[in-house]
Amino acid sequence: MKAHRAQSYRFHGGVARVAAWHGRTDVASLALHGPDAPSPRTLHRLLERLHEAGYREVVTNALGPGTCLPLVDVGFAVRGRLHLLVHDLAELPPPSGRTRRSTRADRNLLLAADAAAFDEFWRFDALALREAMRATPRSHIRVAPVRSEARGYGLFGRAGMAGYVQRLAVTPEVQGLGMGRALLSDGLRWLRTHGARRVYVNTQEDNERALALYVKAGFAQLPIGLNVLGREL
Numbered sequence: 148m149k150a151h152r153a154q155s156y157r158f159h160g161g162v163a164r165v166a167a168w169h170g171r172t173d174v175a176s177l178a179l180h181g182p183d184a185p186s187p188r189t190l191h192r193l194l195e196r197l198h199e200a201g202y203r204e205v206v207t208n209a210l211g212p213g214t215c216l217p218l219v220d221v222g223f224a225v226r227g228r229l230h231l232l233v234h235d236l237a238e239l240p241p242p243s244g245r246t247r248r249s250t251r252a253d254r255n256l257l258l259a260a261d262a263a264a265f266d267e268f269w270r271f272d273a274l275a276l277r278e279a280m281r282a283t284p285r286s287h288i289r290v291a292p293v294r295s296e297a298r299g300y301g302l303f304g305r306a307g308m309a310g311y312v313q314r315l316a317v318t319p320e321v322q323g324l325g326m327g328r329a330l331l332s333d334g335l336r337w338l339r340t341h342g343a344r345r346v347y348v349n350t351q352e353d354n355e356r357a358l359a360l361y362v363k364a365g366f367a368q369l370p371i372g373l374n375v376l377g378r379e380l
Contacts, residue, residue: 178208198380209373227375229349232366243329249288256297264316301330310343
């Protein structure tokens with residue numbers, strides 16, 4: 148089957164971005180952006196379009212409780228649960244000296260690090276990474292170490308005064324050496340320098356290592372979490 152092109156669908160209160168999930172031609176990745184969820188009518192029409200395009204399943208981005216409810220009403224179910232945390236950027240460590248800004252030549256190494264750091268459901272392919280970079284008006288990628296092939300990277304985005312840790316991946320062989328902490332702290336400094344006042348991050352409920360890293364870096368866990376939803380078409 149021919150590969151699908153990423154497409155955007157505007158609805159009242161937001162935008163739905165559709166792309167192939169992990170490069171699969173039968174599974175759609177549905178990313179909803181905006182303050183409001185699509186109406187049931189809009190959702191039904193969108194699901195019909197996905198089915199007509201050849202998709203047989205759809206998986207969403209991480210969504211808050213208010214956005215989840217309309218999707219549950221049209222047959223979506225929870226596929227993954229995530230913690231949601233926030234940082235006020237009041238106190239940050241000095242620059243680590245262990246990370247640098249990513250270049251285009253790093254792209255394959257970033258994807259290799261991502262594949263090593265996450266299981267199949269959560270990992271990024273090239274399209275997913277590109278879509279994540281486009282999810283905010285400004286984005287920034289830092290890699291580590293500085294003077295050899297990348298073994299980890301962090302993707303950070305800003306929209307208005309809100310910042311986001313959109314991805315943090317470190318290969319297993321160098322985990323525990325402070326690389327994730329360096330990427331995170333340098334990325335947070337970039338966000339604060341470029342106008343962010345609060346930074347949000349989410350992580351899977353069973354990823355205790357990542358949760359401990361964020362809490363140690365000054366993030367506070369919010370009482371509500373996020374969900375990734377999915378359904379067959």
